[in-house]
Amino acid sequence: MRFSRSLATVSDEAVCAEGSAAISHDWTSRREKVIVLGSGWGGYIFSRRLSNKQYDCTVVSPRSYFVFTPLLTDTAAGKLDFSSIVEPMRDRRSRTDYIQAAAREVDFKRKTVLCEATVVKSGVTESPRVEESERQFEEGPDTGKFRGQQHLRKWEVGQMFEIPYDKLVIAVGCVSETFKTPGVRENAFFFKDIGDSKRVKRRVRETFELAVLPNTDEEMQRNLLHFAIVGGGPTGTELAATLRDFICDDMEQLYPAVKGKAKISLYDIAPTVLSMFDKSLSQYAMETMKKEGIDIKTSHHVESLRWGLPNTPGPHEMDPKGCLTLRTKEEGDVGIGMCVWATGNAMNKFVKYSLDTVDEFPSSSAVIEGAGKDNNRASPEEGKWKVKKAPKIGALLVDGHFRLQLENDKGQTAVLQDVFAIGDNAMPETGAPPATAQATSQEAKWLADRFNKRDFDKVPGFSFHNMGSLAYIGSSNALMQIPHEETPAGSGKRRNPYLPEGLTGRTAWLVWKLAYLSMGMSWRSRSRILFRWIINRLFGSDVSRF
Incomplete structure (x- = not known):
């Protein structure tokens, strides 16, 4: 193409x-x-x-x-x-x-x-x-x-x-x-990569330094120290909980002049946070986080994000020395020092535009469904070919073996035998797994094994194996949901029949720690993580700003 x-x-x-x-x-x-x-x-x-x-x-x-x-x-x-x-x-x-x-x-x-x-x-x-x-x-x-x-x-x-x-x-x-929400792309922080985390880390420390300047009034202090996180999934919830711990345990000790003025608000359009967990676990998470001082604002619709004080006329130019204003349909203007946008996935421009139309049909590597092995060629007269994608989100539609598919304007589908797609940018037509690291890692391992064993034609398509879900909710408390679906489907036998539906509190937090430590990709990273956790217990978290 x-x-x-x-x-x-x-x-x-x-x-x-x-x-x-x-x-x-x-x-x-x-x-x-x-x-x-x-x-x-x-x-x-x-x-x-x-x-x-x-x-x-x-x-x-x-x-x-x-x-x-x-x-x-x-x-x-x-x-x-x-x-x-x-x-x-x-x-x-x-x-x-x-x-x-x-x-x-x-x-x-x-x-x-x-x-x-x-x-x-x-x-x-x-x-x-x-x-x-x-x-x-x-x-x-x-x-x-x-x-x-x-x-x-x-x-x-x-x-x-x-x-x-x-x-x-x-x-x-x-x-x-961003769902085209005005001002979000330009003024919010995102949370997908190292650079994003560095921005958040620097801004949190920046707002505390700005708040204790001699010429900062109390209203501006409260605006600067109000941290808004949009997205009640695992990322947004864990970030809110982790920042709450950091502010209460470290920052307020170092900035006694503004102690008690910091606030964290977690926004989501859904009626609950962590909606992928059982209702009882989700409810436990909201109650626990509210007790810790996190303001849970569910069923809230964010309308815009801009720089400047709330309820003031424009123009509003970017000024990191001051606060931002987050406007929601339910509350109107709210002053904040930082907004982290942790909700929603969209296809990147490479998938959206580059992987689109096909100039020349790859006859040597594509098999047209229903044509048979000896009749898998397509000519230009058979219609214009393009990459097959999910109608709304634009993800690459792959077959059960993650092979990329093409389609033409006559309704034909061709399967590429040498191009594969896995992860959030792909969606198997046989059933899409959740957009999580757990699902993507299983897809990667399964596809690599098929490559190594060269048994694509001998094994059934990929099937996601739910290993459970974890989420940290603050103050050394966490959630763990243990899968109990029937296996195989319709057999009447449940996975993990002797385990509870889920774990909460300190027990789940210990499992959370051990699980993520064991999932590290190398002994080098595991050693570094364990060492820093020990150092934090002794000396507190890193509060430097650079």
Whole structure:
């Protein structure tokens, strides 16, 4: 397929000037060449599990590391160092290759991926804070006069090159969905990557310093120290709880002049938080967090976010020395010092636009459903082909074995035998698992095993195995939901029949600690996490601002 000229940050002339540079990897290897797009849960785990004896694997991602996202909230509160929850893509213990670049288009016919190097590109480690209509890709400057105008900063344009593949795995994940709420993309903080957590960590400490300045009045103090988190899922709930612990245990001790003035509000459009848990567990979470002082604002509709004091006339220009105003349908204007947007997933621009129409049908690798093995070719007369996607969210619709599908305007479907998609950017037609790290990691392991055993035609499609859910709710309390669904379906036998429906309180918190510690990707990260938890008990969390 060809990438739309209107969306490309680099013109055809620029590509020619840079040249489709041949990278220095051994593409003459007899092993099949597997290209993995993305270094998140799907791409990282798949590449590490893939047999290096059978495959020559290369990960292509603008981010040169993997993030253990369940503990990202701890880094924002200074409970963990950022290095404790990341695994570098370049590792002496792994034979997987890595290229720091972003995929720009895929040619299914020629079996190549066009990439742009992102080694010196800004905005790679954090969520874009520019509306989609303003930005060309998901990386680039998001502040100042070059906001959304990467093409005006010549050095932002990376080298362009093509990478051939025998098999391609797409695991680029999602970006934050703002539902086009005015001011959110520009003024809110998101929480998906290390750069996002650094922004939150810095702003929390910044608001306390601003609040204790001699010329800050009490109203502004309360506005600055009001932290709003939008999204009552596991990420938003755990962030609210972790920040509450940090403020009560550390910040208020260091800033006695504003003790008792800090406030955390958790907003969600749903009637409950943690709606994926059983009703009793969700209710327990809300009651516990309210007792700890967190203001739970369910059934609230956020209408806008802007800088400036509440109920004041505009214009309102960005001024981090002051507060923001969050407007909801139910409360009107509310002054806050920071808003973290932790709700909603949207397809990134690569999936949304690059993986769309197909210029040339890949007849050598696509099988048309119902055509049979000897009649799987399609001619231009059979209609225009495009990548098959979910109607509303735009995720890549894959079959039960995560193979990418094409469709034409005549209702035909073709299954690509050499292109796969896993994670939040993909949706199996046989039944979509939840958009969680647990589900993505299972998909990655299952797909890698199919590659290694070469048994796609011998095994049934992927089936998600629910291992339970965990959520931290503050003050050393947590929730754990234990799965009890029937297995196999309709057998009348339940999984874990001798265990309770769930755990709460300190017991669940200990399980939460042990589970995430054991899930660390390496002994190095596990050791760092355990060591920092011990240090925090002795000396408190890191309160530095940089």
